[in-house]
Amino acid sequence: MDQYDVVIVGSGPAGMGAAFTLREKKPGIKILMLDREKVSTGGMRNDCKMNFTYPIGFPVEYWTEEAAEHYLKQVIDFLKPTFLEKNNIDIYQKRAERLGCSLLEIKQTHLGTDGGLKLIKELLARLSELGIDLALGEAMETVNAEKQFIVTEKREIGYKRLLIAPGRKGFQFLQDMMRILDVPFIDNIVDIGVRIETRIEHYPIVRDYYDPKFYFPEKVRTFCTNSGNAHVVRERYATNRGDQWYSVNGHAFAPDNKHDNGLVNFALLKTVRFTAPLASGQAFAENLGLQAALMGGGHPLMQRVGDFRLGSRSKEASFSGDLYDFEPSLRTCCPGDISLAIPAKILRAIWKAMKNLDTIVPGVLHPSTIMYYPEIKLYANKPAYQDERFRVKEDIWFAGDGAGTSRGITGAWASGIRSAEGILDTL
Numbered sequence: 136m137d138q139y140d141v142v143i144v145g146s147g148p149a150g151m152g153a154a155f156t157l158r159e160k161k162p163g164i165k166i167l168m169l170d171r172e173k174v175s176t177g178g179m180r181n182d183c184k185m186n187f188t189y190p191i192g193f194p195v196e197y198w199t200e201e202a203a204e205h206y207l208k209q210v211i212d213f214l215k216p217t218f219l220e221k222n223n224i225d226i227y228q229k230r231a232e233r234l235g236c237s238l239l240e241i242k243q244t245h246l247g248t249d250g251g252l253k254l255i256k257e258l259l260a261r262l263s264e265l266g267i268d269l270a271l272g273e274a275m276e277t278v279n280a281e282k283q284f285i286v287t288e289k290r291e292i293g294y295k296r297l298l299i300a301p302g303r304k305g306f307q308f309l310q311d312m313m314r315i316l317d318v319p320f321i322d323n324i325v326d327i328g329v330r331i332e333t334r335i336e337h338y339p340i341v342r343d344y345y346d347p348k349f350y351f352p353e354k355v356r357t358f359c360t361n362s363g364n365a366h367v368v369r370e371r372y373a374t375n376r377g378d379q380w381y382s383v384n385g386h387a388f389a390p391d392n393k394h395d396n397g398l399v400n401f402a403l404l405k406t407v408r409f410t411a412p413l414a415s416g417q418a419f420a421e422n423l424g425l426q427a428a429l430m431g432g433g434h435p436l437m438q439r440v441g442d443f444r445l446g447s448r449s450k451e452a453s454f455s456g457d458l459y460d461f462e463p464s465l466r467t468c469c470p471g472d473i474s475l476a477i478p479a480k481i482l483r484a485i486w487k488a489m490k491n492l493d494t495i496v497p498g499v500l501h502p503s504t505i506m507y508y509p510e511i512k513l514y515a516n517k518p519a520y521q522d523e524r525f526r527v528k529e530d531i532w533f534a535g536d537g538a539g540t541s542r543g544i545t546g547a548w549a550s551g552i553r554s555a556e557g558i559l560d561t562l
């Protein structure tokens with residue numbers, strides 16, 4: 136059996152942050168990083184916009200501002216980002232405050248999906264040069280914590296320390312690991328919402344601020360704004376029973392005037408926290424995803440704001456010509472009536488936020504604007520960590536979005552560094 140001092144599962148920013156830290160602080164140790172994909176699948180590969188201001192991407196239950204700033208400094212020193220310029224922020228902030236909303240000013244960079252892919256390849260090459268073994272296209276299936284080895288579809292791999300950082304898509308896998316390892320967890324929070332797509336001239340704030348972070352009453356916020364050469368995409372999920380549903384998401388390529396489609400997309404998400412008797416946010420979200428898939432013939436739903444306001448479903452004709460003057464960037468969606476699929480409380484809060492947003496940035500409620508549903512963020516696992524470095528068992532650590540320690544690339548990278556420090560303390 137192959138033996139390593141540290142095995143890192145997941146080559147996203149959490150895994151990367153950990154790998155570089157471990158190698159720098161303890162050059163002699165044998166490290167393996169494995170990923171089920173050839174190139175990691177999270178945000179570094181999709182749009183790769185990075186936020187460098189607390190609390191964006193740092194769940195406050197795990198991060199004080201001081202701790203986050205401490206690690207963010209290391210992330211900045213390593214990635215050397217060039218921050219995007221912002222303009223007119225005070226004007227938008229004043230408008231928002233008058234309505235009881237707020238706009239956070241965040242340091243950001245944007246590499247785009249193509250730029251992100253280039254960065255991932257460079258980082259993997261650097262890890263390899265540093266003598267870290269990479270097993271890409273190899274998935275961890277299970278673990279034997281007593282005998283300290285993991286099992287992939289190809290082999291058994293021994294470890295002294297194990298870091299599992301499988302991202303949001305690894306949510307189900309991580310839940311399985313927690314059951315196997317007997318790590319208690321809470322799963323009572325989920326973010327549910329819509330993705331908005333419109334012409335940039337209807338949401339021109341993105342020319343002043345690439346990914347504006349608005350906060351509205353009732354725990355609604357804007358999230359993951361993409362513009363220029365921007366596209367809505369869908370992510371496939373499957374339940375334990377094998378039923379499929381989709382969540383939408385968005386990304387953009389690096390700025391390049393030749394290919395710009397003139398569109399912007401962003402999510403409006405509401406955080407929902409459940410109390411007894413419903414214990415699982417994931418189960419609730421899955422049911423909503425399945426309901427939307429049922430109504431959309433297996434696809435997510437899309438509706439023009441004009442139709443939504445009139446209380447009518449969108450039809451195929453709503454997505455061509457005339458007043459409805461741009462094509463949806465995600466064609467594999469079903470025209471429909473999202474208000475039949477979204478629970479009333481969530482829809483009311485989101486629609487109110489949209490009206491507020493339209494007052495702050497006039498135009499976003501143009502009849503042609505498209506609302507895609509569902510956009511669901513399943514990063515609600517909250518394992519019972521043994522310490523502040525995300526240790527869950529004597530020799531095992533979790534980190535990243537799937538484990539709830541982050542909600543973005545920079546937070547995930549910082550989580551990776553923090554867990555690596557925990558590992559180093561014990562080696």
Ligand SMILES: Cc1cc2nc3c(=O)[nH]c(=O)nc-3n(C[C@H](O)[C@H](O)[C@H](O)COP(=O)(O)OP(=O)(O)OC[C@H]3O[C@@H](n4cnc5c(N)ncnc54)[C@H](O)[C@@H]3O)c2cc1C
Pocket residue numbers: 144145146147148149150169170171172174175176177178179181182183184185186192273274275276300301302303304305308359370384385386534535536537541542543544545547
């Ligand atoms: C479409 C999309 C766009 C996004 N855009 C942004 C953005 O612009 N900015 C931002 O800050 N965040 C963005 N995010 C969120 C972003 O993905 C995360 O914040 C960040 O990537 C989390 O890092 P991570 O290391 O925890 O997980 P990930 O980056 O998801 O990496 C986890 C890795 O683990 C691998 N893995 C999973 N299970 C296994 C297994 N069993 N065995 C081996 N490997 C496994 C996966 O293949 C994956 O590569 C986006 C997410 C998506 C899905």
